[in-house]
Amino acid sequence: MIIGPRRLVLIGAIAAVALAIIFYPIIVQTPFDPERVAIQLTGVELLSGGEGEQRLDLRVALQLTNTNEFTLTTSKVAYDLFADGAPVGSDTISYEDVPVTGRPALFPNQPVTISDTLTLQYTDEMASLFSRILNNSTDITWRISGSATIESGTTLQEKRFSGEI
Secondary structure (H helix, E strand, C coil): CCCCHHHHHHHHHHHHHHHHHHHHHHHHCCCCCHHHEEEEEEEEEEEECCCCCCEEEEEEEEEEEECCCCCEEEEEEEEEEEECCEEEEEEEEECCCCCHHHCCEECECCCEEEEEEEEEECCHHHHHHHHHHHCCCCCCCEEEEEEEEEEECCEEEEEEEEEEC
């Protein structure tokens, strides 16, 4: 059986579509340098809680700055918070269930602040920290460490960060 020109064109078209589907992620991959995204702790402040309460809600603010040449976004930021070297808690800011258009846009060279609420539960070991937070103490050294998932349309990479204020 001889393959006619019509069948040859059809087989070629099917092969081209199959190859395009297989190689699509490689073709449209947007390479970026995650090291050119800076993540800094900009503030930890008391949102709610008071004397006699067993928990405090803290607002943790992070500033993300993208120095790549194109817009990026983040889908998740996981972090550990420390006060004067002692662990305070861990949390995750997640945008994984949010469409890309609703996530924080990291425009080139324009800082974006995202914040999270971390609940600090009272323990005997945390009593002095509770007291200092409630008295608006400014001598607490806050430190953060964690990782963020940075995305550009079709590419995602992990970025580790740490810092203190």
